Amino acid sequence: MQMIVGSELKGPSDGGWMDVLNPATLEVINRVPKANVEDVEQACAISAESQHLWSDLTFDQRKKVLAQIADDIKANMDDIAATITAEVGKPLGEAKHEALACASTFKFFSTLDVEEEVLNDTESVRLSVIHRPIGPCALILPWNFPFALMGWKSAPALLAGNPLVVKPAPTTPLGNMKLGNILADRLPKGIISVVTGADDVGKALVTSKHIRRVSFTGSVETGPKVLEGIAASGLKKVSLELGGNDAAIVAKDFDLSKVASLMWSSFRNAGQVCIAVKRVYVEEPLYEDLVKAYVASMDGIKVGNGAEAGVNMGPLNNLPQLKVVQNMVQDTKDNGGTIKFGGNTLMGQEGFPGYFHEPTVCTDVDESFSVVSNEQFGPIVPIVPVPSIDDALDRVNSSRFGLGGSVWTNDMELARRVSEHMQCGTSWINTHMIVEKNAPFGGVKASGIGRELGRWGFEEFTEPKTIYMKK
Ligand code: ADP
Numbered sequence: 001m002q003m004i005v006g007s008e009l010k011g012p013s014d015g016g017w018m019d020v021l022n023p024a025t026l027e028v029i030n031r032v033p034k035a036n037v038e039d040v041e042q043a044c045a046i047s048a049e050s051q052h053l054w055s056d057l058t059f060d061q062r063k064k065v066l067a068q069i070a071d072d073i074k075a076n077m078d079d080i081a082a083t084i085t086a087e088v089g090k091p092l093g094e095a096k097h098e099a100l101a102c103a104s105t106f107k108f109f110s111t112l113d114v115e116e117e118v119l120n121d122t123e124s125v126r127l128s129v130i131h132r133p134i135g136p137c138a139l140i141l142p143w144n145f146p147f148a149l150m151g152w153k154s155a156p157a158l159l160a161g162n163p164l165v166v167k168p169a170p171t172t173p174l175g176n177m178k179l180g181n182i183l184a185d186r187l188p189k190g191i192i193s194v195v196t197g198a199d200d201v202g203k204a205l206v207t208s209k210h211i212r213r214v215s216f217t218g219s220v221e222t223g224p225k226v227l228e229g230i231a232a233s234g235l236k237k238v239s240l241e242l243g244g245n246d247a248a249i250v251a252k253d254f255d256l257s258k259v260a261s262l263m264w265s266s267f268r269n270a271g272q273v274c275i276a277v278k279r280v281y282v283e284e285p286l287y288e289d290l291v292k293a294y295v296a297s298m299d300g301i302k303v304g305n306g307a308e309a310g311v312n313m314g315p316l317n318n319l320p321q322l323k324v325v326q327n328m329v330q331d332t333k334d335n336g337g338t339i340k341f342g343g344n345t346l347m348g349q350e351g352f353p354g355y356f357h358e359p360t361v362c363t364d365v366d367e368s369f370s371v372v373s374n375e376q377f378g379p380i381v382p383i384v385p386v387p388s389i390d391d392a393l394d395r396v397n398s399s400r401f402g403l404g405g406s407v408w409t410n411d412m413e414l415a416r417r418v419s420e421h422m423q424c425g426t427s428w429i430n431t432h433m434i435v436e437k438n439a440p441f442g443g444v445k446a447s448g449i450g451r452e453l454g455r456w457g458f459e460e461f462t463e464p465k466t467i468y469m470k471k
Contacts, residue, residue, distance in 0.1 A: 001030055001031070001032050001173070001174060001177050002032075002033065002177075003032060003033045003035060003039070003177070003193075003194055003195055003196045004177070004180045004181070004184055004192060004193050004194040004195075005039060005042055005043045005046065005193050005195065006042070006043060006046030006047070006050070006189070006190045006193055007046075007184045007187070007189045007190055007191065007192055007193070008184075010033070010039070011033055012033035012034055012035070012036075012039075013033075013035075013036050013038060013039055014036060015033065015034030015035060015036045015039075015197065016033075016034055017031040017032065017033060017034065018031060018032060018033075018034050018170065018196070018197065018198070019031050020032060020087055020171070020172075020173060020174055021087075021171070022086050022087065022089075022354070023087075023088070023089040023171075023314070023315045023316065023317050023318060023354045023355050024089055024304075024305040024306060024307070024314060024315050024353075024354040024356075025305065025353055025354055026353055026354050029086050029087065029174070030174055032173045032174070032177065032196040032197075033196055033197070034196070034197040034198065034201075035195040035196055035197040035201050036197075037200075037204045039195055040165075040195050040201055040204040040205050040208060041204070041208060041210075043165045043193035043195050044136055044138075044165055044193075044205070044208040044209075044210035044211055045210055046190045046193065047136035047163035047164070047165055047190065047191070047193060047210060048135065048136050048163070048210040049190065050163055050188065050189060050190025050191055051133070051135060051136065051161075051162070051163045051191075053188035053189070053190065053191065054158070054161055054162075054163060054187065054188050054191045055133040055161035055162070057161070059114050059159070062158060062159055062161065063109075063110045063111070063112075063159065064110070065158075065186050065187065066106045066107075066109055066110035066155055066158060066159060067106070067107065067110040068186055069106045069155075069182060069183065069186050070103045070104070070106035070107040070110065071103075072182045072185075072186065073099060073102055073103040073106065073151075073179070073182065074100070074103045076178070076182070077096065077099050077100070077103075079178070080095075080099040080147065080175060080178055080179075081095040081096040081098075081099050082095070082307070083174050083175050083178060084098055084099065084146075084147055084175050085306045085307050085314075086174070086307070087146075087171065087172045087173075087174050087175065088143065088144070088146065088172055088175075088269075088314075088317055089270070089306055089314035089315045089316070089317050089354070089355075090269050090270075090306050090314050091306040091311050091312055091313070091314055092306055092307055093312075094268070094269060094306075095306070098145060098147050098148045099147060099148075101148045101151070102147050102148045102150065102151030102179070103151070104437060105148070105151040105152055105155045105437055105453075106151060106155045108155070108437040108438065109155040109156050109158075109159045109458065110155075110159075112156075112159065112455065112458055113455075114131060114159070114458070116128050116129070116130045117129045117130075123471065124470065124471050125468070125469065125470060125471060126467075126469040126471060127466070127467070127468050127469070128466075128467050128469075129464050129465065129466055129467070130464075130465050130467060131160060131458075131459065131462035131463070131464060131465070132161075132462060132463045132464075132465045133160050133161030133162045133461075133462065133463070134160070134162055134212045134213045134237055134461060134462065134463055135162060135163075135210075135211075135212030135213065136162065136163050136164075136165060136210050136211050136212055136213075137153075137157045137162045137163070137164050137165070137211070137212070137213040137214075137215060137461065138165050138167065138205040138206060138208070138211045138213070138214045138215070138216075139153040139154060139157065139164055139165070139166045139167065139215050140167045140202050140205065140206070140214065140215070140216040140217070140218065140226070141153075141166065141167065141168050141169055141172075141176060141217060142169050142217050142218050142219075143169035143170075143171045143172040143317050143318070144269060144272040144273060144274070144317065144377075145269075145273075146168060146169060146172040146173075146175050146176055147175040147176070147179060149217050150166060150168075150175075150176050150179050151179070152441075152452050152453060152457070153166075153215045153217075153452070154166070154179075154183065156452075156453075156457045156458040156460075156461045157213075157215070157461040158183075158187070158191075159458060159461075160458060160461040160462045162212075162213065162461055163190065163191045163192070164183075164191065164192050164193070165193045165194075165195060165205060165211070166180060166192070166193065166194045166195070167194075167195055167196075167197075167201055167202050167205050168194065168196055169218075170196075170197070170198050170199070171317055171318050172317070173194075173196045176194055177194055177196070180192055180193075180194035199222075202226075203225075203229055206226055206229035206230060206233070206236075207229045207230075207232060207233040208233070209233065209234065211236060212236055212237065213236060213237040213238070213461065214226060214230060214236055214237070214238045214239075215238075215239050215452075215460075215461075216238070216239070216240050216241070217240075217241040217242075217274075218240075218241075218242065219242065219243055220242045220243040220375065220401070220446050220447070223240040223242040223446075223448065226238070226240060227240070237460070238449065238450070239442070239448070239449060239450025239451070239452065239460055240448045240449045240450065241274065241441075241442055241443065241447075241448045241450075241452060242274075242403075242443060242446065242447050242448045243274055243375040243377065243401065243403070243446075243447065244274050244275060244278065244375065244401050244402070244403025244404060244424075244443060244447050245278045245279060245373070245374065245375050245399055245401040245403075246275055246276065246277050246278050246279075246401075246403055246404045246405050246406070246424070246432065247277070247278070247279045247280070247281055247392070247395070247396045247399075247405050247406075248262060248265065248277040248279075248280045248281070248405075248406045248407075248408060248432060249281050249386075249389060249392040249393065249396070249405070249406070249407045249408065249418060250262070250280060250281065250282040250283065250286065250290060250407075250408045250409075251283055251286075251389060251407070251408065251409035251410075251411065251414065252282075252283040252284075252285045252286045253409055253410050253411060254282075254286060254290070254408045254409060254410075255410065256286075256289060256290065256293040258408075258430070259290070259293040259294050259297050260297040260300060261431065262277070262280070262294070262408060262432075263294055263297045263298060265277040265406070265431075265432035265433050266278070266280075266379075266381040267298075267301060267313060267359050267379055267381075268433065269314075270313050270314055270315065270316060270357075270359075270378060270379045271376065271377065271378045271379040271380065271381070272316065272317060272321065272377050272378060273433065274403055274447075275403055275404040275426070275432070275433050275435070276377075276432075276433065277381065277406065277432050277433075278375060278376060278381065279372050279381070279382050279384065280294075280381060280382065280383045280384065281384050281385075281386045281392035281395065281396075282383060282384070282385055282386065283385075283386060283387075283388065283389065283392075284385045284386065284387055287383075287385035290383065291340060291361075291363060291383055294361065294383065295340060295341045295361060298341055298342075298359055298361070300312075301313050301359050303346065303352075303356060303358065303359070304351070304352075305354075313359060313379065315347075315352075315354040315355040315356045315357075316355040316356070316357060316378055316379075317355070318355065319355060321355070321377060321378060322345070322347065322355040322357060322378070324376065324377065324378060325357050325360075325376060325378035325379065325380050326345055326357070327370075328370055328371045328374075328376050328378075328380055329343050329360060329362075329380065331369065331370045331371065332362045332365060332369055332370075332371050332382075335365075335368070335369055336364065337362050337363070337364050337365040337369055337371070337382075338362065338363045338364040338365075339360060339361075339362060340361045340362065340363045340383075341359070341360060341361040342357075342358035342359050342360035342361065342379075342380075343358060343360050344357075344358045345357050345358075346358055357378065357379055357380075358379070359379040359380075360379060360380040360381070361380075361381055361382075361383060362380065362381070362382045362383070363382070363383055363384075365382045365384060366384060367395060369382065372384060373399070375401065389407075389414065389418060393418055393421060393422065396422055396423070396424075397421070397422065397423045399445075400445055400446045401424075401443070401445060401446055401447050402423045402424040402425065402443050402444035402445040402446070402447045403424055403425055403426070403442075403443040403447035403448070404424050404425060404426040404427070404428065404432065404433075404443075405419075405422040405424045405426075405427055405428075406427065406428040406429065406430075406431065406432040407419055407422075407427070407428075407429055407430075408429075408430055409429075409430070412429070415429040415430070416429075423444055423445065424443065424444060424447070425440075425441065425442045425443045425444055425447065425448070425451070426439075426441065435453070436453075437453055437454065438453070438454045438455075439453060439454050440452070440453060440454050440456035440457065441453045441454075441457070
């Protein structure tokens with residue numbers, strides 16, 4: 001597949017091609033160009049030159065185009081979902097859900113109220129705020145939800161009137177290219193570029209003088225490097241959605257018949273979700289029973305190629321991520337923790353040619369273990385007993401992460417207090433991982449800066465302009 005530079009398809013200049021693998025089979029399914037710095041600069045320069053073709057339209061005109069894009073995504077749903085499963089590894093049902101989530105994000109922003117806000121209107125003064133475009137936006141994407149997240153970023157950025165230069169993750173460019181082609185068909189020429197390649201493409205994009213706004217989703221380690229790139233190349237508006245180490249705090253009154261919902265909050269997409277439950281804290285009186293019920297519920301997990309019917313957990317997306325999980329299993333064993341369920345790499349066993357790992361549960365661990373205090377981003381979760389809910393809350397709030405967190409109890413007063421005091425961007429009660437288009441999403445502390453979705457996400461792609469009128 002070719003990349004898109006200034007709405008036009010383009011092969012590699014001198015960087016050659018890179019293969020895209022199916023992580024379940026390790027077969028090469030396609031290839032994309034390795035963009036070089038000149039390709040990136042060309043895309044950014046065209047964005048800047050073409051911006052007026054889009055920003056000069058009214059909000060209503062742009063909203064109409066967003067609604068058409070939502071329809072185009074739905075019309076191509078089966079092909080897009082098959083592509084997501086093939087390059088990410090997730091089960092087909094989840095891939096369809098991801099494609100639909102992207103369509104509904106475009107739909108949401110096609111109906112967002114963006115009226116001028118009048119702050120004061122007196123006999124002598126009218127004070128109001130309007131939202132102006134920022135300029136070319138660099139949208140840098142990860143590999144776990146590449147299609148949905150391109151929607152989270154592009155729909156509000158486009159509504160605001162900005163041109164886009166998208167950078168897919170190296171292992172998952174194909175769905176992004178498909179969405180890029182849909183956008184290229186609907187938007188004025190030059191408003192969309194999708195530049196493929198390795199991490200250096202992201203670096204070149206962040207430091208381009210044409211880029212006015214960077215929206216990045218990726219790892220806790222790479223986020224600060226993006227800020228360094230920005231600091232070295234002039235001020236740009238930025239949002240970083242980074243990793244998390246979300247905790248589920250389970251009270252002793254938790255209804256164990258709901259344990260499968262808790263379990264899937266860790267194992268969906270093989271745990272490769274920034275807002276997966278990555279550690280479970282449970283009040284001591286319920287600990288033994290919870291572990292038993294939790295492990296029993298894991299019989300419902302069927303690992304395999306996500307394209308096959310009945311499979312509900314696919315492989316890891318790439319080898320480095322499989323290694324992270326393997327190292328955490330080893331570290332847990334070496335330090336005296338217990339592997340209560342799973343623990344083995346499946347890759348290489350019959351029927352598992354790709355980056356497969358068993359879903360795994362660890363016990364007899366605490367914050368001194370890597371599996372509790374670091375982000376695993378894979379199918380491994382620790383369950384830790386705690387003397388009280390407040391003790392669990394202290395453990396959560398002493399973490400460097402702060403993306404999401406949940407509390408599982410029938411006591412709504414307790415749940416409300418804990419959810420308010422958890423230092424994170426989203427608190428859930430009796431569920432986890434649900435993201436609504438009209439609510440802000442993002443992290444605190446090492447988990448990020450800024451918010452996506454809702455009117456908050458839209459405003460981050462605008463320059464709020466104050467207009468003071470002396471009458
Ligand atoms: P992972 O470690 O899981 O691959 P990263 O955070 O490194 O996650 O990558 C997320 C996205 O950021 C990818 O598209 C990647 O190519 C890009 N990227 C990596 N390094 C940089 C950088 N220094 N500047 C900008 N983008 C980068």
